[in-house]
Amino acid sequence: MALPRIKHYLINEKYDDPGIVIEIETLGEYILFDVGNIHRLDRHLLRKINKIFITHTHMDHFIGFDYLLRNKLGKPHTVDIFGISPLAENIYCKLQGYTWNLVEFEPQIIFNLKQWNEGLFEYYSFDIKKKFAKDFIKEEKADTDVIYENQFYRVRYAILDHKIWIMGYSFEYKDRLLFKKDKIKELSLKGEEFGILKKWLEDESNRGKTFPVGEKNLSYEFLKEEYTYIQKGIKISYITDVLYSKENKEKIINLVKESDVLYCEAPFLEEDEEQASKVYHLTSKQAAEIAKEANVKKLIVFHFSRRYGKNTEKILEEVRKYFPNTE
Secondary structure: OOOOOOEEEEOOOOOOOOOEEEEEHHHOEEEEEOOOOOOOOOHHHHHHOOEEEOOOOOHHHHOOHHHHHHHHOOOOEEEEEEEEOOHHHHHHHHHOOOOOOOHHHOOOEEEEEEEEEOOEEEEEEEEHHHOOOOEEEEEEEOOOOEEEEOOOEEEEEEEEEOOOEEEEEEEEEOOEEEEOHHHHHHHOOOOHHHHHHHHHHHOHHHOOOEEEEOOEEEEHHHHHHHHEEEEOOEEEEEEOOOOOOHHHHHHHHHHHOOOOEEEEEOOEOHHHHHHHHHOOOOEHHHHHHHHHHOOOOOEEEEOOOHHHOOOHHHHHHHHHHHOOOEO
């Protein structure tokens, strides 16, 4: 069956600031991974952004926060932000760089933050009505590699070394049980009965049980086989600004394995491996090796070093020597 309708793409050209967008229009979900130079994005899209996952706050990954904020003013918004300490302080300093003496006339804007800090998840809120004060909400033990989850998708993370600790991310849209549109009509269900049946079939503990449909009691197995199908999910991973080390490589592969699409930085050519190591970045060959060992289906490389100008084909050709399905 067809994959879910999820749109994903790089924010910029391969040699410009890194970052990707994931759009799930059917859910009203518009997600940024990193927020560097985002001026290429349509302002209508920026107003829809409701989740941001930030790897770290080097300028090329974070400078666009001000532009995003500017596009949020004037309408009520709540934006959930995720990342790694000291992101709370970075956001607070950004927001306090402006004067908020007229906020009583502004629609409410709230930035909710969840950040990883030394094995804890820390929660903060920044509310325009409080002049974006940094309100600490709570903390809890980070005993999972899932930083966000709802009924449709989850986002997992790994803590990686870039001479500072940063985040790598994997967006995982879950498999969905759906009704066969033509077949389900046979059951003559009405209104909320569809939802009740769907929820019952999604619960594996109902195997061997029956469900009343009209005057019949139909088995779990029969209903699932005859009237439903599984729409396979999609896994999209995002890795940037990492040292090629044994520890990093193992963490990345564990996070991105079996991805349908891996967005991975490849700033340097293989011949410049020494420079890549000095600045804690990957080479084209190293990105390809990670993709191959993680058994990803497709690799999209980006964040090319300025030393190569706009000659993107040179890096792409080198990556494809080791991992052909690369864009």
